[in-house]
Amino acid sequence: MKRAILVQRNDSMIDESKNIRQFIELQDLTRSANYEVVGDVVQTRGPDRKYQVGRGKVEELALMVKELGADGIIFSNPLSTTQIYNISETCRCEVIDKFQLILEIFAERATTKRAKLQVELAKLQYELPKAKAIVSLLKKEERPGFMGLGSYEDSYEQDIKSRINRIRKELASVQKDNESLRVKRHERGFSIVALAGYTSAGKSTLFNALVDENEHVDDMLFTTLSPITRALNIRGRRVLLTDTVGFIEDLPHWMVDAFRSTLNEIFLADVILLVVDASESPDIMRQKLVTSHDTFWEQIEGVPIVTVLNKVDRITDDELEERLESVGYLTPNPVAVSAINGLGLDELKMEIYNQLPKWKRDTVSLPMSKYGMSIVSWLFDESIVHNISYKDRIIVDFEARDEIIKKAKGIELKPESEHTLT
Amino acid sequence: MYSIIAVDISGRHKINDRYYMVCAAVSVSITADHIEKVNQIKIKTFWLDSVELTDIIQVIEDTAKEIEFEGTIITEHGEMYNQPEGVVASMFSRDFKYQESLGERSSIELAHHISLCTRNLLLNELGIDS
Structure with missing residues (x-):
């Protein structure tokens, strides 16, 4: 297991609870990517152009890396190519940011052809704006025989662009197949219900409870990367339930684009089940719901949403009431459920039935x-x-x-x- | 169902060294994911010399006070130059927050279409060269 030091730079203007939440999320992501966290550094200051955190902090980090024997440093804040170069020069170890970490997790979990293509596309899109800087940094240490003169910045960028185009085309053909599959399913009388929600909300557990299956469930982020679909019968209506990849806060646009064909499973459904972990504090629930609404915005075009307040076995009725009061404005058609012990599943099926396209x-x-x-x-x-x-x-x-x-x-x-x- | 006042401003670029801005305030009753009812719409136009955060807040306050219905003022983050919600809310004389739910976003989208169309129409009708 690789050892990592986590770093987060907080803006002084940002609410403290958001900083804490983001740091906890980074810890969970690191764990999901099979890293052992050996140390952490948090600094509150404006961003530094060269190092993201202060220069002194980077020197401190270099000492920590030596002392703790860390293999890498993971930043919560997005890093520019120059920042990655400067920090790794000082600390003499691998430096990545949160999005690269997510890509690592995705790359490890990708099993289907579509997932692999999506991960490759996300990686290339992450690399594209940095292409010129990468080449010019490499050229700094130019040796005889290494590339030599010429505009390699452009050709490297062009190469990435053409690879992006190729993958987009391949994904489009996968998407076309899925479109026709979706039309066929509708023709066969199936309605499509998709599970959506923040990562680790318990979507896969709920999926298993609803379809009575044993899909892999783990206490980790991004357990489900490729959508899984199973048939289900709700009061005589045949329904296809799809489990999908979880959302995450501040997901960059290039990543949403790369996972478009997976997210389309949600956006093009007949009913969306928005799963939320009700055992978390109202503030965290609110943030995660806002992220979900943000992802849905301009994509779902009036698809009915059923909010599933999962894990209610961990809280009292009063606590549930309190949560509904504070986040009620973000929860369309709420149903309280405990996927693990089957509580509220009948009410949920009834609500899904009510929201299905009318027969x-x-x-x-x-x-x-x-x-x-x-x-x-x-x-x-x-x-x-x-x-x-x-x-x-x-x-x-x-x-x-x-x-x-x-x-x-x-x-x-x-x-x-x-x-x-x- | 609850009521909000969704606000959007169009015209944050100079015309003859000044800003011709149209602010639309829309009082709507919404649920978490859609608009149930539009209660009232008010539109006001402004010629401004600067578009600092305080100017924007004044424009919004002036327009929203014409709405007869109660409700928190809601805008997009960009409308307030992405300043933290707490900072902006403390500058308002009434409740303010940024958009969160799908219902709130749809309301702001409605306000946006109103302010943009009104501004285009007025520029055309008044013969203002943009």
Whole structure:
């Protein structure tokens, strides 16, 4: 296990609780990336152009690295290429920032082709604005035979750009496949429900509790990187539930872009389950909810949201009430749940059912024939059959999507000569 | 459901060495994820020499006081030059906060469309060369 020292520079104007929260989050991320935290440094001051923190602090860090035998330094604040270069020159060890750490975690967890492409794209997008600086820093230590004269800054940048384009194209084709899959699922009568929320809110535990499965759950950030989908039956409606990657505060735009095809699983759902850890303090809950709303903004276009207040087994009813009072304005359709012991799951399913795209109820009269029976069997597959009576004709009272009702009505009106089994 | 006053200002660039600004204040009743009802809309125009934070606050206060409904004033972070919420709130004579929920964001988007369209229309109608 690699040993790391964590560093955070706080702005004096920023609220103290936010600083603490960000530092705890950095610790969790470091743990998730398999690092051992051997020391930490926090400084409150304005940003330094050369070192991010003060020069004196960097010298202090260099001593700490030697004494504690650290393999690397992880900054909570984003670092420029020059800052990384200067700090690693002084401290003589690897220096990364929070976003590079997230990328490390993603790279390690990426298993599917899509996830791997997304991680590569995120890495390249992270590198792109730094490309020129990287080459000019490398050229500082230019040796005979190393590149030599010429505008390598441009060619390196161009190379990154063309790789980004290539990956975008590949991702677009994956996305196209997913789009058609989504359309097919809708055609087959499935509604799509996506789990979303801050990382470590308990989305995977809730997913397992709802679909009765055993997907990998860990007390770590970003356990789920590729979306996992399972079928579920809610009061006769067939639903596909998708577990997705968690959100994180201040996620840079290039990272949201890179994970667009995964996030689309959320944005293009019929219902979104926004999972929140209700056992945390109201202030932290508020921050995490704001981050989730921020990620949803301009993406979900009116998709209904059900807020799942998870982990309620860890708090009292009064505490739950207090939380609802202070963050109620950020929680559409709240349902209290404990995924781990199954509390509130029925209420949650009921709420999901209420928010699903509405189905209409209708009656259709079918001929008492082989053809008529095949239509009955199709109706049982595609809709909820409330009542059926077999007399001269088959009368079916059913509930379904508009398209299914229209199709059934069309069959009802068809002349008998056209009744052929396909 | 609760009521807020969403505010947006358009025109933070100079015209003939001054700023022609249009401020839209919208009183809306919202839920966490959508607007339920628009209660009232007020629009005011201003010619300003500077657009310091205090000037912006004065513009917002002047427009919002014309709204007959109660509610916290809500803006985007950028409207207040990304200054910390506590600092900005202490400069207002009434409740203020930055946008958080989807409902609040939609309300500000509405205010933004109103202020921008109004300003474009007025520039056109009054023959102000931008």
